[in-house]
Amino acid sequence: MPQSEDEHLVDLAARLEREDPRFARALRSGRPARPREYRRTGAWWGLALGVAVLGSGIALSQGLLIAGGLVLVGMAAQLVDPDPTRPGHRGTGPR
Structure with a gap:
């Protein structure tokens, strides 16, 4: 039996609450985060x-x-821009 739309929305809200509680609270309160x-x-x-x-x-x-500073800078630079495949990104990334 197919689920109703309400059950899909409840499942989505529960998953969002588990993955990012701060964002879910901001949605409930009406304040963007x-x-x-x-x-x-x-x-x-x-x-x-x-x-x-x-x-x-x-x-x-x-x-x-x-050497430690170079490693830290490299790791942090990767975290600042983790998605090299997005449109408009300069450089080469996995295809």
């Missing part, structure tokens, strides 16, 4: 930390700090 996919605050903090570690490694001439 960015979905989890568009929140990049942690990535920017990681990028800043990586640049700081890289700069201190260069200033102190410590290869381990330089």
Whole structure:
């Protein structure tokens, strides 16, 4: 027996609540909030930390700090722009 439209909506709301509770609360209250996919605050903090570690490694001439800073910057840069296949994106990505 096919489900009714109301049951589909209830299932969708429950899944949204599980995946991103902050966004679901914002929808209920009528105040807009960015979905989890568009929140990049942690990535920017990681990028800043990586640049700081890289700069201190260069200033102190410590290869381990330089390598760690480069790794952190690379990881954070990937998190800032995780979807290289979107239209208008410069660069090559998987096809």
